[in-house]
Amino acid sequence: MRVISVPHAFNEEELFVDLRPSLDCPLFLKCEGFNFAGSVKLKAATEMVEAAEQDGTLTPGSVLVESSSGNLGVALSVIAASKGYRFICVTDPRCNLATRLMMEALGSTVHVITDRHVPGGFLAARLAYVQELCEADDRCVWLSQYTNPGNWKAHYRSTAPAIARGFPALDVLFVGAGTTGTLMGCARYFRHWHRPVKIIAVDSAGSVTFGGAPGRRMLPGLGMSVPPPLLDRSLVDEAVIVEEPDSIRTCRSLARRGFLFGGSTGTVVSGAKDWLARHQEPGLTAVAIAPDLGERYLDTVYQANWVQALYGDDAGPQRPGRGPGRPDLLTDP
Known part of the structure; x- marks a missing residue:
């Protein structure tokens, strides 16, 4: 039994989801939303x-x-x-x-x-x-989360060590890039770990973080409209850019399997799936960090009218390859 007296004393650190049965993707998802704030x-x-x-x-x-x-x-x-x-x-x-x-x-x-x-x-x-x-x-x-070193130190001290304990044979880690606090904390930790780990940043299309052109971004969380001061690009092996309709499709695909995640998580998983599809190495151990849960996105990501108004058919039914017996997103009940 665990008893706490302040809400920030509790965070579930050891929960991972194996996405192979749900998405046919060799990826483990570290769930960071199980605390009293609902996010990493x-x-x-x-x-x-x-x-x-x-x-x-x-x-x-x-x-x-x-x-x-x-x-x-x-x-x-x-x-x-x-x-x-x-x-x-x-x-x-x-x-x-x-x-x-x-x-x-x-x-x-x-x-x-x-x-x-x-x-x-x-x-x-x-x-x-x-x-x-x-x-x-x-x-x-x-506190200035965009420049405060405490932003990345929190993940150097907690998030990354928890992943290392759970996956001592880790090969690839996918981390969403917003302020880049989570990304930099994990990257710094694994840069000096006992075995090489490839750090893949996942960013939203329309973000300028990795040199892209600024554009419309409607999903809160990932992406920046100014270069993030905390970012050290030398610690990132590669950046994957995800279009928002792909983030939404991934969120809704996971929800159809009972996993209700937030928009940032949909972006990270979508980017990880794309990268893994292009790097099909036998025995690769890959982990992605899920920053949040989905309850706060019920009137956006999971609301068909909102999605249709902003993205039209771009975020409509899932593309071919969804698998037998799976519902079409947005169109099936």
Whole structure:
């Protein structure tokens, strides 16, 4: 029996899903959503908050402020509620309604930026507003997930070692790229491990992280409209770019097998499947990190009208090869 007194004291670290029966793909999925924040971001949030408390930046009476597309905002809301801090999350219209409601239920203030900056898009506008808040009130403390080393250290200390324990023969690790905190923490850990591990970053089309042209991105989580300061490209062996309709198809395909994951997870699994299909090496051990669960995406990724309005037929029925007896996505009940 495990008893806790604060929500961030619990995170299920050892759960993996074998995707071979579901997707006919030689891939194990590390599930990071089983905690009170529902995503991998609870680790980074805890690391950054506790480091700020230890160095005296964050004190009683401080007001936490952060820019987030959703998951980190929920994680900081959980911690702020537990520790008695006020928290202001600055987000944009892509943040799921369920995510915004969850932050507000936890007592946080959510400010939605509606005008995007060019260049830099919504992210640049969010960051500008956060800076305005900090300049206007010296109680405000901005943890800055985009530059804070605690973002990657959390995964160097927890996520990567858990994968190493579970898969001592690991060959390839697939990690989604947002702020690149998870990616950099795992990459740094495995760079010095006892055997070589190929690090494959998975990014969204329309993200500029790996040199792509900026474009529309409607799924929150992965991708950046400005280069992520935490990224060290020398630690990444390859980057796979995934179109959002492919992310949605993968999410819905997994849901048809009973696994309800979030949009970021759909992107990572889609990218991993594509890479593995092009590198069919016998005996390869591959793991991907699933950042989140799917309940917050019920009115977007899993809502046919939303998908149809944004992507049309591009995110429609799954492409040939879905297997006998499998339903067509979006069209079958």
